[in-house]
Amino acid sequence: MSEAQASHLLQMITDSPGRLPGGAALQNVVPLMASQKNGRPIWMESHTVERLYAYELEFDPSVLAYYSQVPCRGIERILPNGKRHIGNATADFLVIRRDSVSVVECKAAEQAASLVQQKPLEWNMNVEGAVERPALNRWAADHGMDYRVWIQPRMFGCLLANYELLYSVESPSAYSAAQERILKSLAYGPKTIEQLLLTIPRLSPREIHQLLRSGDVFGPIAIRTLDQVDAFPLFRDRLQCDAAQASWLALSNERLSQASDSLSNSSLVDLEAGRGRLQRLILMRQGKATFTRRFRELDRRVARAVAKGLTELEACLTSYRSSGNRGSRLLIAQSEAVAEAVKRWEAGLSYDKKNAYIEHQIDCEQRGCRPVAKSTLLERFKAASRAKRALSTGGVRGYQKQRSASDPRSRSLPAIGVGLRLQVDSTLIDNRVFPGIEDVLLLDRPVIYVAIDNATEYPLCYELAFGPARSDALASLLRTFVRTYGLLPGIIQVDRGTENRSKWLAEFCSVYSITLLIHPTAASPFNSAVENCIGRVNSLLHRLPGSTEPDQRGRAVDGRFKSRRTAKLQFATLELIIREVIDEMRSIPGAAGLSPLQRHEALLQATGWAGRQTKIDEDFLFHSSIPIRAARVNSSRGIKTERHTYASTQLLEAARSGDVVEIRRDCENASILRVQMTSGRYKAWAPFAQKIASLPELEVKFISYYLFQSGSSVLERRMASHVALRKRVDACVKASGGVAAHQATEKPNDIPVQSVPSPETLASAGKHSQDLTLSMEVLENHMLGWEGSADESR
16 A cells, blocks of 8 residues: 555544434434444444444454444546546445455345346446445555445344344453363364253353354354354354354245245236136046147146146246236326326325325316326325325324334344343323422423343333433433442443433443444334333323323313322332332233243343443442533632532642543432542532432432422522421321331332321321322222322312
8 A cells, every 4th residue: 555545544534434324314223333443432324234244343353443434535437428427425334454454335135236226337246246336446446445345144133133242241361160161072062052051060151152252162143042052052163163054044044035936926816817727727638628729838838847846837827917008098297297296295295185186186287187087196195105205294203103114034133131232211200299399380290211121121220300301310220220230231222312312321331332222213113112111100100199191181181180280199109109010010921921030030041141340439420420511610619500519628629730621410419510630530519418418319319300400599499398398207207106118129229218108197297297198008099099189288
């Protein structure tokens, strides 16, 4: 490579990524992959095409580095009219190996075949069956590189699922005793994973995955997943593994291919006519009918077909389906009018079919031709693109609602490791919380964030917050996950919500090597498990006081039945109810007869936990805090925010001799700011920090959410009222011998819950100190109704 070519290569690397993919993608799941070779996250266009190729690059020892969305400038093409055209393109990858530099474009097989057919001047297929782009090939050769088109395997589901799991483990630096026994055992012949787990003591599935990742053992990862421990053989020799995999791959292709014989692809009319011809031919052979000239020729064709291995019925099939009119009977003006009507229909400019036909009649009158029949126009509408119509009239959600299901042979599979991929979604709870303060404006609906294990649909953890969906609740959810399980997932799957596309989440995933998958808005097929979980929670909350189900019916329901009049549950009670509901959901059997808990336990035995071991230390707490815009620390006063001034002695001393790098707000405790100075990290506290320092963790979260859900300065007064009321209620309960505290601790969300007094205990506590929190015992008795109303108690 010459000096000019090397300079051009460096410029391509500097300019990558040339664009950020997925801004308007309707079907692609856009990945932000944590690249181990490059040490930084990389944007890609598709999680089933580009990400699959990226995994191959990560496992290839000859690859030194690679870059995505690389701009290719100055591509010369020769147009059909003979003129030169200079243009640009964006390639999927720039791959740097020890001996070559390659520009790679990744395509699915069907997409590549379509491009070869539709754009023969740009895309073509050589004699070996490889797809090429002559213009890009010439451009790459001029710059000392080569251009390749990588085609996605037709059956990629097992391969992608195995790559995800193997990418979450590291190659062993030294063999353990169990791994050495694996290598010795496989020297005598292949064995399945189940056989190894049963015969080698203290062998974990992760140790087997490490050997597969390092290339010390081999398996049929293209056609079988690693959770099939009883059918996944391991080999010591690559050639032996490839031979076995090739035979199984041929069997898979045969079972997953559509029938291609003429009998299966014939229409019903041709099939019935063929049966009639064969029956008549048989009668002629038996002498019961006289042979005609056409049937003698048919008899000879049938004999030749049978000699080739076909059936007699296949030789007798007709081709009636191919007969009929091939050209349109419409005039040119009528065809143009129909095309215009279809165009307006797809663009959503026609309200309904009746109005569309009226508009067509007016258009034909202006063109001076007769309008076509209404049935003819409706037939053209049926053949029009339903996707364009849905996108124009219903937006992205309308498009996703009518989008056709993808072929199961071309889908990605669920993860095959527990905790490997976390599906996260959020929505408003269909129940309004009464905070115990005489302020109607505080009757708010919590937002619930739920994390589901993609492999087993097991609800791992959840988080409740107030106000709009934002990064604080998502960060708190990740903290809860680490507290409960001691690890972070390898993949997080979210939708395109604002908090999910924040710079904080991208940075967090980069620091902890997490791949972020962002699926399209309102695309339920990508996130059905977590949406079903949230839907079940809301369906049960409809039976409790404060349900927003009457609100959804608008003026059909009287105001005294609306949620703002019936709200009686406090935040702690609602959190306890949701915890018990989610815990119960773990044991409910699914369509396959197994509950999420049973699938969870079975997969733990097959593949074990997948993810990165993480501790709750100061570094993790800092990175899981949300950056704020305040960028200055006063060396005398501290950090002044919208409502408070945060300070600490250590921070003020550091501010006198250093500069501020970053300021972050703790996602669970609004009284703490974490500050990165040039001399180190420091904490700063708000004036109200001592007030809430001794409260339970759930209560601190509740106050923090209320404090920061809007910019009103009145919220501090509300917070003080809430804390004072909580102390009066606790004192009242203690004095009257109230119910015992619910110290509910659950494995997936180990957060202490404060005392939950019953309404009967607090009936004589006074109007201003009444706590309308419901105990679980009272809820069981009043699940279907509630005596009295919130107005009377207020």
